[in-house]
Amino acid sequence: MKTTLIKEQEAMLAIIKSLPGNYLIVLPDAPQYTIVEVSEEYNAATLTKRNEIIGQAIFTVFPDDPNDTAADGVERLTASFQTVLTTKESHEMPVQRYPVPIPGTAKFIEKFWMPVNKPVIVNGEIVYIIHSVTDVTESKQLKSRETYFKALADESPFMIWRSAGPSCIYVNKAWIEITGLSFNDSLGSGHLRAFHPDDVAVQRQLFKHALDASLSYESTFRIIDKTGGARWVFMRATPSLVNGALVEYIGSMIDITEQEIAAQRLRESEQQFRQMADSIIQMIWVTDAQGMHEYYNKRWYDFTGTTPEQTEGEGWNQVFHPDDQERAWKVWRHSLQTGTPYEIEYRLRKHTGEYIWVLGRAAPFYDNEGTIIKWFGTCTDIHEQKLLQQQKDEFINIASHELKTPLTGLMANIQFMEKMLLKKPDADPLFNKLVGSSFNNIRKLNKLVDELLDANSIGMGQLTIIKEQFDLVALIQETTSYLTADKQNIKITGLSSVTVFADQGKIEQVIVNLVNNAYKYAPESEFVTIEVTDTEAGVKVSVSDQGKGIPEEKLKFLFDRYYQVESKSGRYSGMGLGLYICASIIQRHDGLIGVDSEIGTGSTFWFTLST
Structure with a gap:
């Protein structure tokens, strides 16, 4: 038996035409992709006739439904053909929703396909593209799965939808009840009518990005309910894959209107707090439970001349006077560990480079369970008071030392007088009483002077401790x-x-x-x-x-x-x-x-x- 190689293209096309399956042969003449042959099964599946489509551009025969704004069959099939031309390899497409025209009418019939596009290469060049499709519209497996899915979805309190590409193919009862759109009105791009007009463009872009990469995604946006009111929803959409191929997207929505309103009120409250905090003369700051700073008011930045980046985390410590850093940090750490209010005087570097005395205070903020979640603090400029106090301390220190010497001498004289009186039993009792009283008063005065000196030493940081x-x-x-x-x-x-x-x-x-x-x-x-x-x-x-x-x-x-x-x-x-x-x-x-x-x-x- 002799084996004969088929060289003529017409003979090869005739053989392909007689093969079982849904096949369409097109030329690689982008962007027309002219149809040169078609199988009888393909004609039957697409409601076409061979003599009417041979020699036609594929997208002239199979255009997108002009009434379906979500239709993207032409775009996706073109992208697949282009991949074949670029790689010279076969390209499998995920399940596509691609309605076909009903002959003699302006209507389209809903169809779902699993396409594969293969190149025919002669002498290293692509001469044809074989476009083979599997019609999965009437798949028993899909229908069984769909029945089971619908039974579960219709019992869910969440809004659930499915889409083939960007075209909606299913919505559950919860969606219909909340939006007021019927099942049929929601199909295709009809579901977008329930989206808030200001959110449609963003949601389309998010879905397209996820669809191109077969990714899951989440989004928060507004829908219009059946009363005409706007409601906030949280949506999660997940791709359904079969053997690695994208079949459809399944999404669910939950009404979060109350949570969103509460969040908006919280944001408004925070905004009011910031405006109020920025309008007062004190420096105000907020930290988390671990002491990491989350907020400073405008007065802080005006005073220190720093930027948010420079004071992020523990960066605030850099504007403290070097001699006060360790002391202030120690007190702050103690407050964080024990929950006791924070209060300390220290020096902050002003934007001029000058160090200014401030009073730092902070109190913890608790949640409903009694756990500290934040600290609210202030810094108050006490520089003038501090300078006056230092001047007073210096005066008291000098005066106390000046008093100490004569008091010591006076006390010694009175003690001597007491000893002399003890040697005179016949001394006047009144005189004894006066001397004793004088000694007690001088002792009290000496104690007061000692306290003044100790207090001044403390105030000037000169209290000596010898352990x-x-x-x-x-x-x-x-x-x-x-x-x-x-x-x-x-x-x-x-x-x-x-x-x-x-x-x-x-x-x-x-x-x-x-x-x-x-x-x-x-x-x-x-x-x-x-x-x-x-x-x-x-x-x-x-x-x-x-x-x-x-x-x-x-x-x-x-x-x-x-x-x-x-x-x-x-x-x-x-x-x-x-x-x-x-x-x-x-x-x-x-x-x-x-x-x-x-x-x-x-x-x-x-x-x-x-x-």
Whole structure:
């Protein structure tokens, strides 16, 4: 038997024509792609006749439906042909919605195809393109799947749709009920009539981008409901692939109108906050729970001359005075760890390069579960007040030193007079009383001068701390033993011995001050209790009385400089420096100090030291 090679193109086309399947042979004469042969099955599937389409351009025979704005069959088939011409390889297309004209009418019939375009190459050149298609419009598999899908989709409270390319082929009951568009009115590009006019172009572009790459995507936009009102929806669209080929897109929408309105109100509220914050003279800032800055008002940028990029995250620390950075960061870190309000004075670099004193404050903001989610803070310019305070401190410092020398000499003279009087049993009692009174008054005056000097040293950052190891309980016992005998009894409870690393003289000063305050402000107490306990924060020393207690609104001011508690009979004696000095000493030891008080029960002043 002889094998004969077919060389004539007409004979080859005749053979192709008789092959089973839906085939169309076109020339590679872009953009016409002239039809040169067609199979009988292809004619039957497309409602065409061979003699009417041979020699015609393919898109003249099979144009897009002019009434379907979403139709893209011509565009996609052209792109596939171009791929074949460029690569000289076959190109499989995903399932395409490509309606075909009904002969003798202006109507089109809905059709879905799975096309494959193959090149016929002779001597390295493409001479034909074989366009073969599988008609999947009546696929039993697709119909079974579609029935099952519709049964589920129609029970869903979400709006669900399907599309072949950009053309809608299905919407569920929820879509129909919400939009008021019927099933048929939603097909093709009809569904776009339910999109808000201002959102149509963007949604088309998003879908086209996803379709070209067979990607999932999400979008938030508006639709028009059956009452004519706009509703916000969140949509997610996902490609359906069969053997890697795109078959269709399936999307779902959920009504998020209430959430979107709430979000808009929140954005409006934030905008109002920003406008208000930008209009006030204070610097305002906001951080997240970890202390990373999220917002500064306009005053901050005007003052510092920085940009948002320069102060992002922890960049704010760079505009602090180098001598204040570590101190300010330490206090801020403590607030972040404990949730206690932040307050500190430090120097900020102004846009002029000058450093200005400011008062930094911040308070935590909690969510409904009591978790800190943000910090709101301010910086207030206190430069002039600070300079005045420094001038006053310098004056007081000089005056106190000038007073110290004559007071020391006067005290020595009176002590000498006391000794002389002791040698004269017949001395006038009144004279003895006057000398004793003078000594007590000079001692009080000397104490006031010492407090002024200590306070000034603290204010000028010159408080000297010399640490050593010692037994804290032994110090308390020794200190309280020489306090005035006619005062209330002192009970020492808790630990019998504990070693701390601190400045012994300064801690003694704190203990004396707290005990003397208990004597002064709670004279009705039968005794004063000093309790020493071990806690997570370190050794805790608590000094308690059974006095009248201190009003809650005054507690936060007790450790402020020059603050004095008032009584019904007026202020107690003193300058309001004792507790301020105590707090400064304990803070220099990295300890904590505070007070707990209840009206009618008494007060407990406490401090902690590390061991």
